[in-house]
Amino acid sequence: MIGYLRGAIAACKAADSSRKNTPTYWLTLDVQGIGYDIQITASTANKLPLVGQETQIYTHLIVREDQMVLFGFPTLAERELFRQLISVSGIGTQVGLALLNSLGIQDLVKAIVSGNTRVLSLTPGVGTKTAERLALELKTKLADGRLAQVGATRSVGSMVSVAVQEELEMTLLALGYTPAEISNALNAIASLPILTKTQDIEAWIKEAIAWLSR
Known part of the structure; x- marks a missing residue:
């Protein structure tokens, strides 16, 4: 399983599709000299940096009888x-x-x-x-609250952007933590010196999981 790919954008073009009203794109990502074709949404394509610049895409691999297809997403x-x-x-x-x-x-x-x-x-x-x-x-x-409680654990305030907190919550919910556990974790780690001046989602996830696993 390929969790994510990080590399330079080699190309990004609209996919040939019968769904003209819901276009998808093919992103070609150059990872250490190997070009990976990844199918992404139009909204993801619009958020990408310019060709030649580096980006990271989280991936999901579908294996079919005649092909393997990578689908890409900007966030976990x-x-x-x-x-x-x-x-x-x-x-x-x-x-x-x-x-x-x-x-x-x-x-x-x-x-x-x-x-x-x-x-x-x-x-x-x-x-x-x-x-x-x-x-x-x-x-x-999702009746137990996982993913269903997006936005319910708002607690970090101005320490982190709304977009980062939403992704943090969604990631932790997807990992099986309850909204209450996530709220407690975010309150506990919000004042950590390593996090007070960063919007790095991976850093926040790492510290949150460390706190939840203590």
Whole structure:
């Protein structure tokens, strides 16, 4: 399994797809002289640095009879949510990408947990029945609070940006920690000197897990 790839952007172009209203892109990442083709959403493509600059992409590998496909995500949280989406019967990789692209993490999770099938079905390729199945299956899976409580553990305040805290929460929730545990951890580590002046998500995750594992 390839967890993530870090390298220089060699190319990024729209994929040939029948879903013209939900385009995906092929990112070619040069990692130590090897070019990896990674399928990403349009929203991810829009956030990438320029060709030639370095970036890091979290990946999910799909192995099929005739090919292997890497799907890429800008954050761990987005990748974990993608994995949850495609675990639902009838939700393939392209629909999973379309949901992430059209709604984003926070609105998508909110729609699933609240059972808002109207919002879910606004995504091309997601009909009413698919939206109902998506809400039913994932709401049940996430009923214990994992991923469903995005935003519920707000506690760090101005120490870290909202975007970083959202990813931190989503990552820890995906790892199985409860909202209460995460809230306690964030309150405990917020004043650590190593974190007070950094927005490095990996540093925050490392310290949070260390505190939770103590």
